[in-house]
Amino acid sequence: MEVKICWRNAGDLHLETTRPAPYWRADVILCKTALCARYLRKWFRQEGNPRATRVVYTRHTTTNLALTLKSELSTSEAAALAAKNFSDVSFLHTAGKSMQKGTRQVLDCWLSQPxxxxxxxxxxxxxxxxxxxxxxxxxxxxxxxxxxxxxLSAEAFGRVIAQGRYFLCPSMMEGYGHYINQARSANAFIITTDAAPMNELITPSSGALVRARTGAYGEQFMGGVSSKEHALRNVSGLVAGFEKDDVCNTVVGVLKSSTAENREQRATRALQQYYFDTVFFAHKMKELRAFARAMSHPSLRGKILDNVRRI
Known part of the structure; x- marks a missing residue:
């Protein structure tokens, strides 16, 4: 028996070109985010699930650029890199090649606050x-x-991430949020948007959230407002909307209502969650391999499935 696996994240859900056929053909759909799992399960309830397709929330992981960089440094250099002074406040915003990072709101805020x-x-x-x-x-x-x-070269970008203490990541949309996750792995204090999947990676106890309203772009298949056949209905959407004042208010709150020690503690929680998610993801992949073996070898199915939790 061939097991068909479909890999999805929240980014795939906001594509206008998404079609239902891959979902109906799959035996298992892997979701990196809780938002993806929630919307796809709702979609199957809405449209039907003829193959009894399983939707599995796996979380995910990201290359730890800070750890990679430290492995290339001397012991003293690595120690100096790890010693972050959260009393020395400067922020980092990386837009890369994306228009969805909230860059305009960040610039409008910062340039109005000298x-x-x-x-x-x-x-x-x-x-x-x-x-x-x-x-x-x-x-x-x-x-x-x-x-x-x-x-930037991979090494130079890794150094920027590893040395960063305060990250501004108020994304409008993310598929998973790798650059947020890289900031978590760097033991940094992170400000992101209070909308999924961004607020799955960062919570008020591990960073700070920018107030946002959730909506959808035009004909996003899973956005809740598409007129396309089989499109998901009655969900809040996939796009975070916010203004420069929302960014500014969050930054002011962080600077005035928390201490450097408190921010460092929250950064540590974000790092701990990064490692938890990495272990969770690895565990789910082991379960998936066992499930695939069981479904591909009917004679061994019962024995294998007895040793693995049903995904």
């Missing part, structure tokens, strides 16, 4: 020239926004 701590803004040059060059003069004249354009 008393805010420094912000290092990393963005692809092509994206910056096409989408954010209207900020050029204001960034140049500001005293607290430092612009970094162009590509």
């Amino acid at each position: 008393e805010f701590p420094p912000l290092d803004f990393y963005v692809d040059r092509e994206l910056y020239d096409g989408a954010f060059n209207d900020y050029e003069e204001r960034i140049r004249d500001s005293g607290n926004v430092r612009l970094h354009t162009g590509g």
Whole structure:
């Protein structure tokens, strides 16, 4: 028996081109996020599940850039890298090549608050020239926004992540949230959006959340408002909407209502959750392999399934 497995995350759900056929053909659908699992289970209840397809929430993991970098350093250099001073407040925002990172709201907030701590803004040059060059003069004249354009090597980017203490990651949408997860692995304090899946990775006890309203873009198949046949109905959506004031209010709250020690404690909780999710993901993959073996070997199915929790 061939076992058909479909791998999905929240990012696949917001694609306009999503079609139901892959879901109906699969025996198992793996979801990296709770949002993905919740929406797909709802979709099967809405549209039917003729194959009795299982939706499995696996969580996920991300390359630990900080750990990789430390392995290449001397003992003293690695110790210096690990010793973060949360009293020295400066923020990091990396947009890369994505328009969905809340960059405009971040810049609008920071450029209106000259008393805010420094912000290092990393963005692809092509994206910056096409989408954010209207900020050029204001960034140049500001005293607290430092612009970094162009590509970085993996080693250089790993160093940026590893050295970061405060990350601004107010995404409008994420498939999984790898750059948020990389910040968690770096033992950093993270501000992200109070919408799924971002708030699955960071909670008020492990960072800070920007108030957001959830909606959908046009014809997103799983967004709740699509007119397409078989599209998911009656869900809140996949897109976080927020303004510069929402970002500013969160930053002000962090700076005024928490101590450096408290922020460090929350960063430690985020790091612990990163490791928990990594172990959880590995455990789910072991269960999946056992399930696939059982379904592919009918004579051994009962024995194998007795030794593995039903996924």
